[in-house]
Amino acid sequence: MLTTGPRGTKDILPDTSGHWQYVEKTIREVCRNFAYHEIRTPIFEHTELFLRGIGETTDIVEKEMYTFTDRGKRNITLRPENTASVVRSYLExxxxxxxxxxxxxxxxxxxxxxxxxxxxYRQFHQFGIEAIGAHGPTIDAEIISLAVELLNKLGLNELKLLINSVGCPECRPVYRTKLQEFFRDKVSHLCSDCQSRYDRNPMRILDCKNETCAEHSQGAPHMVDCLCSDCSNHFTGLKDLLTAAGISFVLNPRLVRGLDYYTKTAFEIQYSPLGAQSAVCGGGRYDGLIAECGGQPTPGIGFAIGIERVLLALEKQELLPFINNAIDVFVAPLGAETQAASFELLTELRHAGIAADMDFMNRSLKAQMKYANKYPAKFVALIGQDELAQNKVMLKNMETGSQNLIDRAELVHMIIEEMEK
Structure with a gap:
């Protein structure tokens, strides 16, 4: 049906868009305080960027990407995440x-x-951070601190930070071997996806949501027990920095995240009141991604927060602010001959920075007053034939009910004075 949007999409209507603006405004304030600057990348990219950047064994690439061939016979994908796009832009x-x-x-x-x-949703919105170029754990601690600061500022305080280290190309092969040894006798009991992952990327088995796979992965070896000295020191440094910043955390050796590009630090922030699907933020370090995308070896770390998930949490906890859609003045013309003068007044009010609207439906005075109350409007400026002839405006204060005949030339100045009281 043409009157129904595609499954997995949702319209953001005027009665809720103010909540989105509130969250986005808070995001921009926190990012400014942490000296992060906005980047806007295209919604679609060459498919190869995500194949190389995200990893061909991930659920995103294998099952979830929106990929098509354009009229130029190019293989194009709507971005399923934005880190790969940011890295591409960083290099380009x-x-x-x-x-x-x-x-x-x-x-x-x-x-x-x-x-x-x-x-x-299938179209969803993310806020994300990317910090590229710093090696040490201090930048890891900073972006985790930024995420916690943002969520706390929005009012979400019951947060649980999970952290892990997923190693690096030096120590991960050791872990890979141990995982394959652990799962060798269990492969036949795993789902088809995990049977495929056993040879390609056994660490991904730990991230499987299948209950049978989760059951058979109990007791699997931990990456933290296989870390090289560099990864171990990095992880220890991160834990010390978080402790120094007063940020509590829980070690979760099964946390590997869903993207192949992660190295060393991996983390997730959960908000327990959301229940089983409690994750609101996830991220990690990706020291090999820039080189994988064609650049020089460069470290990086980032996270993403689902805005819909945050809004759901804020709604459930009744933390969304009241959005005031009131206007200052509603201009009410009476009769066709007053339309031009009313529109001239409307234009002048708006030029003066006054939120104003007028009747465009040729309603009766009673209907216009009722409509002005729905905004609500603080004042109604009525222009009838008598007011037009005298070059005056009848101004009604909708809160007190008082009304006065005002010289047209003085109206804007008077409204500004009333608003400043």
């Missing part, structure tokens, strides 16, 4: 030539063909 636009690290944030829609559920 030579952002590495500026002061390092490069600290960026983005807000925008992503696309994944997934099963829609509460707070999760």
């Amino acid at each position: 636009n030579k952002l590495y030539a500026g002061p390092q690290p490069t600290k960026l944030f983005y807000i925008g829609p992503m696309f994944r063909y997934d099963r829609p559920q509460a707070g999760r």
Whole structure:
């Protein structure tokens, strides 16, 4: 049906868009305080970017991407996440030539063909952070601190931070071998996806949501027990920094995240009042991604927060602010001959920075007053034939009910004075 949007999409209507603006405004304030700057990348990219950047063994690439061939026979994908796009832009636009690290944030829609559920859609919106160019754990602690600061500022305080280290190309092969040894006798009991992952990327088995796979992965070896000295020192440093910042955390050795590009730090922030689907933020370090996308070896770390998930949490906890859609003045013309003068007044009010509207439906005076109350409007400026002839306006205060005949030339100044009281 043409009157129904595609499954997994949702219109953001005027009565809720103010809540989105509130969250986005808070995001921009926090990012400014942390010296992160906005980047806006295209909604679609060459498919190869995500194949190389995200990893061919991930659920995103194998099952969830919206991919098509355009009229130029190019293979194009709607972005399922934005880190790969930011890295591509970082390289293409030579952002590495500026002061390092490069600290960026983005807000925008992503696309994944997934099963829609509460707070999760096929077109969804993410706020994300990317910090590129810094090696040490201090930048890891900073972006985790930024995420916690943002969620706390929005009023979400019952947060649980989970952290893990997923190692690096030096120590991960050791872990890979141990995982394959652990799962060797269990492969036949795993889902078809995990049977495929056993040879390609056994760490991904730990991230499987299948209950049988989760059951058979109990007791699997931990990556933290296989870390090389560099990864171990990095992880210890992160824990010390978070402790120094007063940020509590829980070690979760099964946390591997859903993207192949992660190295060393992986983390997730959960908001327990959301129940089983409690994750609101996830991220990690990706020291090999820039080189994988064609650049020089460069470290990076980032996270993404689902805005729909945050709004759902704020709604459930009754933390969304009241959005005031009131206007200052409603101009009420009476009769066709007063339309031009009314529109002239409307234009003057708006030029003066006064929120104003007028009747465009040729309603009766009673209907116009009722409509003005629905906004609500603080004042109604009525122009009838008598007012037009005298070059005056009848101004009614909708709160007190008082009304006065005002000289047309003095009206804007008078309204500004009333609003400043």
